[in-house]
Amino acid sequence: xxxxxxSEPRATGGRAPDVFKPGGWIKMREYPETEAVDFVVIGTxxxxxxxxxxxxxxxxxxVGFDAGPYFRPLEDFASDEVAQDKLYWxxxxxxxxxxxxxxxxxxxxxAVGGSTVHFAxxxxxxxxDWFKSRTKLGYGVDxxxxxxxxxRYYEMAEQALAISGPVKYPWGPKRPRYPYxxxxxxxxxxxxxxxxxxxxxxxxxxxxxxxxxxxxxxxPCVYRGFCRFGCSTNAKQSQLVTFIPxxxxxxxxxxxxxxxxKIEMGPDGRARGVHYHRAGEWxxxxxxxxxxxxxxxxxxxxxxxxxxxxxxEGLANSSGLVGKNLMTQSNQAVFGTVPEQVRWYKGPPSxxxxxxxxxxxxxxxxxxxxxMSQGPLPIEWASIVTGSLGLWGQPLRNAMQQYNHAVGxxxxxxxxxxERNCVTLADEVDQYGLRIPRITYSWGENDKALIQHALRExxxxxxxxxxxxxxxxxxxxNHLAGTARMGFDPKTSxxxxxxxxxxxxxxxICDGSVFPTVGGVNPSLTITALSLRTADRIKAxxxxxxL
Amino acid sequence: MTERDLFPGYDVLSKRLSPxxxxxxxxxxxxxxxxxxxxxFLKPELFQILEAAAARLVPQPSGxxxxxxxxxxxxxxxxxxxDGYRLVQLPDQGECYLRGLAGLDEAARHQxxxxxxxxxxxxxxxxxxxxxxxxxxxxxxxxxxxxxFFSHRLLTDVTTVYYAHPSAWSEMGFGGPASPRGYVRMGAxxxxxxxxxxxxxxxxxIARVENAHVR
Numbered sequence: 001x002x003x004x005x006x007s008e009p010r011a012t013g014g015r016a017p018d019v020f021k022p023g024g025w026i027k028m029r030e031y032p033e034t035e036a037v038d039f040v041v042i043g044t045x046x047x048x049x050x051x052x053x054x055x056x057x058x059x060x061x062x063v064g065f066d067a068g069p070y071f072r073p074l075e076d077f078a079s080d081e082v083a084q085d086k087l088y089w090x091x092x093x094x095x096x097x098x099x100x101x102x103x104x105x106x107x108x109x110x111a112v113g114g115s116t117v118h119f120a121x122x123x124x125x126x127x128x129d130w131f132k133s134r135t136k137l138g139y140g141v142d143x144x145x146x147x148x149x150x151x152r153y154y155e156m157a158e159q160a161l162a163i164s165g166p167v168k169y170p171w172g173p174k175r176p177r178y179p180y181x182x183x184x185x186x187x188x189x190x191x192x193x194x195x196x197x198x199x200x201x202x203x204x205x206x207x208x209x210x211x212x213x214x215x216x217x218x219x220p221c222v223y224r225g226f227c228r229f230g231c232s233t234n235a236k237q238s239q240l241v242t243f244i245p246x247x248x249x250x251x252x253x254x255x256x257x258x259x260x261x262k263i264e265m266g267p268d269g270r271a272r273g274v275h276y277h278r279a280g281e282w283x284x285x286x287x288x289x290x291x292x293x294x295x296x297x298x299x300x301x302x303x304x305x306x307x308x309x310x311x312x313e314g315l316a317n318s319s320g321l322v323g324k325n326l327m328t329q330s331n332q333a334v335f336g337t338v339p340e341q342v343r344w345y346k347g348p349p350s351x352x353x354x355x356x357x358x359x360x361x362x363x364x365x366x367x368x369x370x371x372m373s374q375g376p377l378p379i380e381w382a383s384i385v386t387g388s389l390g391l392w393g394q395p396l397r398n399a400m401q402q403y404n405h406a407v408g409x410x411x412x413x414x415x416x417x418x419e420r421n422c423v424t425l426a427d428e429v430d431q432y433g434l435r436i437p438r439i440t441y442s443w444g445e446n447d448k449a450l451i452q453h454a455l456r457e458x459x460x461x462x463x464x465x466x467x468x469x470x471x472x473x474x475x476x477x478n479h480l481a482g483t484a485r486m487g488f489d490p491k492t493s494x495x496x497x498x499x500x501x502x503x504x505x506x507x508x509i510c511d512g513s514v515f516p517t518v519g520g521v522n523p524s525l526t527i528t529a530l531s532l533r534t535a536d537r538i539k540a541x542x543x544x545x546x547l
Numbered sequence: 548m549t550e551r552d553l554f555p556g557y558d559v560l561s562k563r564l565s566p567x568x569x570x571x572x573x574x575x576x577x578x579x580x581x582x583x584x585x586x587x588f589l590k591p592e593l594f595q596i597l598e599a600a601a602a603r604l605v606p607q608p609s610g611x612x613x614x615x616x617x618x619x620x621x622x623x624x625x626x627x628x629x630d631g632y633r634l635v636q637l638p639d640q641g642e643c644y645l646r647g648l649a650g651l652d653e654a655a656r657h658q659x660x661x662x663x664x665x666x667x668x669x670x671x672x673x674x675x676x677x678x679x680x681x682x683x684x685x686x687x688x689x690x691x692x693x694x695x696f697f698s699h700r701l702l703t704d705v706t707t708v709y710y711a712h713p714s715a716w717s718e719m720g721f722g723g724p725a726s727p728r729g730y731v732r733m734g735a736x737x738x739x740x741x742x743x744x745x746x747x748x749x750x751x752x753i754a755r756v757e758n759a760h761v762r
Contacts, residue, residue, distance in 0.1 A: 224729040
């Protein structure tokens, strides 16, 4: 065993942790701070990880920063809902608005690998029309990307993460067979299938980023069910065990426990490096290019906090849109009990899905949603029961005693972008002395209509599946997007289709914050695909001398 | 309490040395079981109010050692372990408890002329219900909405620490820690031999025998 990952940086002295061996190390190249590296990447999750690997593989010098620790899952991860909150971003944030967001495990990570270390592994493609939702579907804004090009990057992402999925996926244009076979269904997934079939809707085993057969040093998933608290066997294909080791092997450096607080601008209007806090002191890394990949809260926070006299409203913000159009996804659910013993704690939590309402447009609101089977562990189940039903005392105990008979389905729903939903800086500062984010969120009328439609549909599905004592969880949200949208025009977007800032040519943003719309599926595979595309675009531009 | 024991004889801790528990999990659960019982953040008077409130929010079976709920909540406050966000209407979590527990006591004295800890269970429930409904104000509450304190702090923290305890896992039939062994039998009504056996009414002894073999 080696020193605690949380107390001091591990990736130092020419080596980084070997995530596949307790106490193990791999060789890691290091770059001097005084020489400008080709790329600094801030954040090592689904946005930063693929870029770090691909840029290093293309021969660029790359340093990836993460504010969180560098874990070795085999020695650092317990099977425990509480102890594993060390994977979440739990620094203070203020939330307000009519529907304040709950921050934490649902939507943030603070570790090398970002929130892919604890995500539920659901790996879905956007419906093609969503890349042109304004033109084709009449809402939101168009992406400056072509779906067919993204289809190719989705395939690359699915191969890189060895996604386990069905031979034939029921929705959308043709796609290749998933690289690994689908996982077997648990009882909770079978009940989703029962309900969907009774409604006449297609369903599918969910494409998941956890391997169903051995892959390199990753053993097949053992169905322990603690996926959202970190995978302690390395079956999960997180950034931590895929792109990050690839990047280091190709010559990238990772700096863990390294919080970037400010991007420094040069007199020429270009970024010249980043100030970061590591091992108790502020340091400075010079860079030719800076890529921000901190996700929808930390990305705008850093851009706003890096304001200068020349950029008084923050970097990349001539449009005034940095921090605006924050989106979350509606995450309402319907639960109940069945006579059978379900034991939904076994296996990945979302083994079955229906995307029916992402592809059926016969509805009187914009956007779509999917729903998936569920497997909350005891603490989350208690929070659902208390939060939705207000139970305490003996009624709470009675409900909790039904745990092994409980079952449910939960939506991932599209919320529309609105400028009033935003990230700003509060006056309060955090442990680094940096101003903390204030996150403001209110659902719009369309969001509410979509949620009500989904709750009715999910309730019908559960009742048709024979579920009793059905109740609704009305208040939950999860993934984030927006706050630095990509677009066609510097006046109405923050970055262009290449994730390059309109205002500062060597400043890039590549994570969920560039999403113009959030779609009705979990965003991580789209972020990964976008990151792979951006790496290719950078290579092409570098070849033409356009960096 | 008259609650039926659905999983007679099942004890998650009987798997502590099995392949379902890795070293990290053993260390985490051992530390949890060894939580200091004396308060380190709350003053004793407020700690007793928290203990009394927790006993109503999650009543515990009399047949075994109680889960020290208040000690866990106090530990969270003492170590300043945060959730990752704060509702703008609420102060920092420690301040929430200083105000909220004092507010519960004031309500008890106002309504029953006794301190909260001196009330009987149904009287305490009346105060807690009023808190949940948002009906307590002034005095210690200040500008803190009592309903948000109840739902976002008190009930959330109390249930979180209770259902983090192996005793809670055992009584609800949860498999508990599962790495590296995991599970094999995924379908409905399928039970791995290292999972809790549920007792059908009148057949408790069969389940008890099966649960004695869980390891």
